[in-house]
Amino acid sequence: MTSDADVVVAGGGPVGLMLACELALAKVSVTVLERLTEVDTKIKAGAINSPSAEAFYRRGMLPDLAAAQRAGIERFSSFLRQRQAAGASGLQAPPKFAGHFAGIMLRGDLLDESDPDFDGPGPAGEVGLVPQEVLERLLAARAAELGVELRRGVTLTGFDAGEDGVTVHTSGGTLRTGWLVGCDGGRSTVRRLAGFPFPGTAPEITGHQALVEMTGAEKLGAGWNWTETGTYVHGPMPGRILTVEFDGPPADREAPVTAQELEESLRKVSGVEGVRIHKVRTATRFTDNARQVPDYRAGRVLLAGDAAHVHAPFGGQGLNLGIGDAMNLGWKLAATVHGWAPDGLLDTYTAERHPIGAWALDWTRAQVALMRPESHSRALREVIAELTGTVDATTFFTKKISGVWQRNDLPGDHPLIGRSAPDLEFSDGSRLAEQLHGGQGLLLDLTDDAELRKRATGYDGRLRVLTAGCPGQPGLAGLLVRPDGCTAWAADRADAAGSAVPAAPDELDAALRRWFGTPADAAA
Structure with missing residues (x-):
C-alpha cells in the first residue's frame, strides 16, 4: 500500500500536535487533520502537571512555558488589584499554592517537599501555570518547524482500516496511511467509527x-x-x-x-x-461524563487524549493525561513504523496508560461527589478540608494532583526503574533532560565503563550513549532512559569503593531488547 503519510492524526489540539511532534522528531511522516481553521481560543485547562512539564522540558520547550507562566502570574496579580480597587475586603494572596481538590485549597507551606517522590524534576518543577491555548500555539509552531503537515479546516468523515494500512476519507479528499490515531476529543469520530466500547458513568452536572x-x-x-x-x-x-x-x-x-x-x-x-x-x-x-475505552488500540487505529477517556475537567487532568498519552505512544509508534519495534511494544501503550486514565476518572468522580449541594457531601467536604490542614494529607493530595506518583510497572528492583528519570546535573553543568531533546533513548554511563557502553552496540539511531560524571549521585552507575523519559534500567555501583562495573548487566541487555529491539549487528 502506497501511503501519503506514515501516520494520520485526527485532531490538531495539544494532544494531536504533541503526538505529531514526537513522530516527526523520529523521522516519521505525519499529517494532522483539524476541523477548526484557527487555534481554539475557548477557555480550557490553565495548568500542566509535573509529567507534562518534564515532557516539554525534555524537548527543549521549557523557556517558552516559563514565559507563559510569568504572564499568568501577572494576570492573577491584576485580579487581586481589581478586587481591591472595587472595595472587596479581606483579600490577600494565598500561601504558596499546591493545587486543589474539589476546590479545597492545598497550602504549599504544609507540603513535605522532602518526600522522595518530589525528587528529580529539575527546572521543570518550577513551571505549571500554562493555559491550554498558549500550549496549543507553542506546539503548532514546533510542529511546523519539524515539518508536520497540519491541514486546518479539514474534517475526517470515515476510514477503511485493513491489515496493511488505513484509507482515510476527509472533507478535503482521501488519504492513505499506515496508521490512524484519533486525538479528536471526547466525542471522537475515530472512536465511534472504529467501534471502540466506551463504558463509564453518566453525567449529573x-x-x-x-x-x-x-x-x-x-x-x-x-x-x-x-x-x-x-x-x-x-x-x-x-x-x-x-x-x-x-x-x-x-x-x-x-x-x-x-x-x-x-x-x-x-x-x-x-x-x-x-x-x-x-x-x-x-x-x-x-x-462530568466519565468514560474510558478498555483498549487504546484496534489494529492500525489508536486513540489518545479525550478520545480514549473523558471526565470532569476539575484540576486540568484531561490535558495532562493526553500529553502523557502522546509521549508514551509517539516513540513506540515510530519504532513500529521504522520496523525495529520489539514484539508487543505497541501493546505496552494501553498497558501503561490505561491505569493512569482510570485513576483520573475516579479522581474527578470523587471531586464531583464532594461538591454536591447536599448534607452528606457537605459533611464529607468538611472532613477533607480538615485533613488538608495537615502535612501528611497535603503531601498526599499534592503528589496525586501533580502526577509525581505516576509509575510504569517495569521489570527490575532498582527504585528508579519505572519512574520518570531524575534530571541529573553532570560535571560539566549540563542536565539529563537536555540529552533527550532529539527524542532518542539514552544509556547513561556514570563510571566510564567500556563494557557497559559495549552493550549498546547496534542501537545507533535508537539510542544515544553518554559517559558523564554526576557528583550529586556518587552511588549511581548507570541509567537506561526511554525516549519518553521513563527509566527502563538503573544500577548502582557494585561496591562502596566505587567499582566501575555496574550491577545486573544481564538486566540491562534484557531492557535494551525489551524497549529498543534486536541490535542491528545481531544474527538473523
Whole structure:
C-alpha cells in the first residue's frame, strides 16, 4: 500500500500536535487533520502537571512555558488589584499554592517537599501555570518547524482500516496511511467509527467556564465557593468565572454559550442578584461524563487524549493525561513504523496508560461527589478540608494532583526503574533532560565503563550513549532512559569503593531488547 503519510492524526489540539511532534522528531511522516481553521481560543485547562512539564522540558520547550507562566502570574496579580480597587475586603494572596481538590485549597507551606517522590524534576518543577491555548500555539509552531503537515479546516468523515494500512476519507479528499490515531476529543469520530466500547458513568452536572466582562463582581466571593444550589469560582484572573449546577447534563452541548445563560447560572449558584454579564470573551460548557475505552488500540487505529477517556475537567487532568498519552505512544509508534519495534511494544501503550486514565476518572468522580449541594457531601467536604490542614494529607493530595506518583510497572528492583528519570546535573553543568531533546533513548554511563557502553552496540539511531560524571549521585552507575523519559534500567555501583562495573548487566541487555529491539549487528 502506497501511503501519503506514515501516520494520520485526527485532531490538531495539544494532544494531536504533541503526538505529531514526537513522530516527526523520529523521522516519521505525519499529517494532522483539524476541523477548526484557527487555534481554539475557548477557555480550557490553565495548568500542566509535573509529567507534562518534564515532557516539554525534555524537548527543549521549557523557556517558552516559563514565559507563559510569568504572564499568568501577572494576570492573577491584576485580579487581586481589581478586587481591591472595587472595595472587596479581606483579600490577600494565598500561601504558596499546591493545587486543589474539589476546590479545597492545598497550602504549599504544609507540603513535605522532602518526600522522595518530589525528587528529580529539575527546572521543570518550577513551571505549571500554562493555559491550554498558549500550549496549543507553542506546539503548532514546533510542529511546523519539524515539518508536520497540519491541514486546518479539514474534517475526517470515515476510514477503511485493513491489515496493511488505513484509507482515510476527509472533507478535503482521501488519504492513505499506515496508521490512524484519533486525538479528536471526547466525542471522537475515530472512536465511534472504529467501534471502540466506551463504558463509564453518566453525567449529573452542567458546568460553565468563561472569561467575561461584568459588573457587580465585587459581591462575589473570590476563589471557590459552595452554596445550597451548586458551586462557583471567581478568579484567579479578571473576569474568569466557573459554575457547577447539579440538575443534570446540558440539553445542548454544542449551542453557543450566551451572556444570559452565564448570568443566570452564576446568579443561581451564587445567590448574588446584582451581578451582570455584559460581554462574553470566551466560554465553554462541560459536564462530568466519565468514560474510558478498555483498549487504546484496534489494529492500525489508536486513540489518545479525550478520545480514549473523558471526565470532569476539575484540576486540568484531561490535558495532562493526553500529553502523557502522546509521549508514551509517539516513540513506540515510530519504532513500529521504522520496523525495529520489539514484539508487543505497541501493546505496552494501553498497558501503561490505561491505569493512569482510570485513576483520573475516579479522581474527578470523587471531586464531583464532594461538591454536591447536599448534607452528606457537605459533611464529607468538611472532613477533607480538615485533613488538608495537615502535612501528611497535603503531601498526599499534592503528589496525586501533580502526577509525581505516576509509575510504569517495569521489570527490575532498582527504585528508579519505572519512574520518570531524575534530571541529573553532570560535571560539566549540563542536565539529563537536555540529552533527550532529539527524542532518542539514552544509556547513561556514570563510571566510564567500556563494557557497559559495549552493550549498546547496534542501537545507533535508537539510542544515544553518554559517559558523564554526576557528583550529586556518587552511588549511581548507570541509567537506561526511554525516549519518553521513563527509566527502563538503573544500577548502582557494585561496591562502596566505587567499582566501575555496574550491577545486573544481564538486566540491562534484557531492557535494551525489551524497549529498543534486536541490535542491528545481531544474527538473523
